[in-house]
Amino acid sequence: DTGVSQDPRHKITKRGQNVTFRCDPISEHxxxxxYRQTLGQGPEFLTYFQNEAQLEKSRLLSDxxxxxxxxxxxxxLEIQRTEQGDSAMYLCASSSGLTGGRLEQYFGPGTRLTVT
Amino acid sequence: xxxxxxxxxxLHVQEGDSTxxxxxxxxxxxxxxxxxxxxxxxxxxxxxxxxxNGDEKKKGRxxxxxxxxxxxxxxxxKGSQPEDSATYLCAFKSNQFYFxxxxxxxxxx
Numbered sequence: 001d002t003g004v005s006q007d008p009r010h011k012i013t014k015r016g017q018n019v020t021f022r023c024d025p026i027s028e029h030x031x032x033x034x035y036r037q038t039l040g041q042g043p044e045f046l047t048y049f050q051n052e053a054q055l056e057k058s059r060l061l062s063d064x065x066x067x068x069x070x071x072x073x074x075x076x077l078e079i080q081r082t083e084q085g086d087s088a089m090y091l092c093a094s095s096s097g098l099t100g101g102r103l104e105q106y107f108g109p110g111t112r113l114t115v116t
Numbered sequence: 117x118x119x120x121x122x123x124x125x126x127l128h129v130q131e132g133d134s135t136x137x138x139x140x141x142x143x144x145x146x147x148x149x150x151x152x153x154x155x156x157x158x159x160x161x162x163x164x165x166x167x168x169n170g171d172e173k174k175k176g177r178x179x180x181x182x183x184x185x186x187x188x189x190x191x192x193x194k195g196s197q198p199e200d201s202a203t204y205l206c207a208f209k210s211n212q213f214y215f216x217x218x219x220x221x222x223x224x225x
Contacts, residue, residue: 004159033213042120042205042215043160056212091160101148101209104162 004108006092012114013082020078021111025094032075033105034067035091043091049075082115089113118142120208122216129196130224136192137219139206143187148209151180151191154218155202163191163204196223 005024013019025032030051035043046065047057051072064082069075079086089112093105121140129135141149148167152160164173169184177194193200203218 035213035215040217042122042207042217043213045212045214048212058212093160101213102165102167104150104165105152105160106162107152107159109159 004092004094004106006090006108006111008111009109010112010114012116015084015115016081018078018080019082019113020076021090021092021113022074022076023092023094023108024074025092026096026106027073029094029096029106030072031095031097032069033093033095034075034077035093037089037091037110038087046077079113082113084115087113087115118208118210118214120206120214120216122204122206122219124219125217126220126222128222128224131196131198133196133223134192134194135196135221136190137204137221139189139191139208139216141187141189141206141208141214142210143185145210146184146187146208149182149184149189150207150209150213151189152205152207153202154205160205193221196221198223198225 007022033048034046037043049069064080067077089110091110092108095103095105097103151163154160164180166182171182179192182189201223203220205218207213207215
């Protein structure tokens with residue numbers, strides 16, 4: 001396992017369509033994070049999982065966004081009824097350990113979403 | 117939403133110069149402070165995770181310090197090289213991670 005992978009790398013969709021992204025973390029990592037990054041901004045926290053449990057969700061995350069991590073392995077992030085404001089880079093990161101936040105995160109290459 | 121600020125926003129230095137950037141964060145509810153380096157077309161890469169007030173960490177020519185009481189961290193690069201050109205992000209961890217907008221460093225050969 002060489003790192004965190006994300007699929008697809010790029011996605012262009014029309015407004016109103018649903019999209020789903022996948023993240024495969026480093027295999028022994030129990031923590032998985034999703035972030036969104038728009039131009040000129042730093043990554044913005046969306047949600048995180050410890051194993052299969054979704055432990056934290058940003059209040060900024062509308063109910064059009066949902067994330068899952070079945071069996072505590074890969075994770076999916078779905079956006080329903082996409083809007084142009086959803087255009088961004090979606091980053092996934094994973095880390096190990098039970099004491100969250102004190103170990104570095106390993107980031108994937110991101111999925112660039114463009115909503116037309 | 118917590119405010120994490122990084123300065124300067126961008127920096128151009130000559131090869132061989134030393135440089136430093138600042139990350140400012142709230143001084144309450146501190147859990148950890150992360151530094152990441154993000155090169156264009158690559159994934160962010162962890163540099164340091166700092167947890168204790170007064171922490172100093174070093175990796176090669178890059179070092180960082182932490183002051184949790186006043187809410188700031190400095191990242192230093194000694195003898196900058198063109199391969200140091202990247203965006204340097206800090207992330208403050210309290211209940212969740214809050215990232216700054218980054219400092220974009222360009223090292224001119």
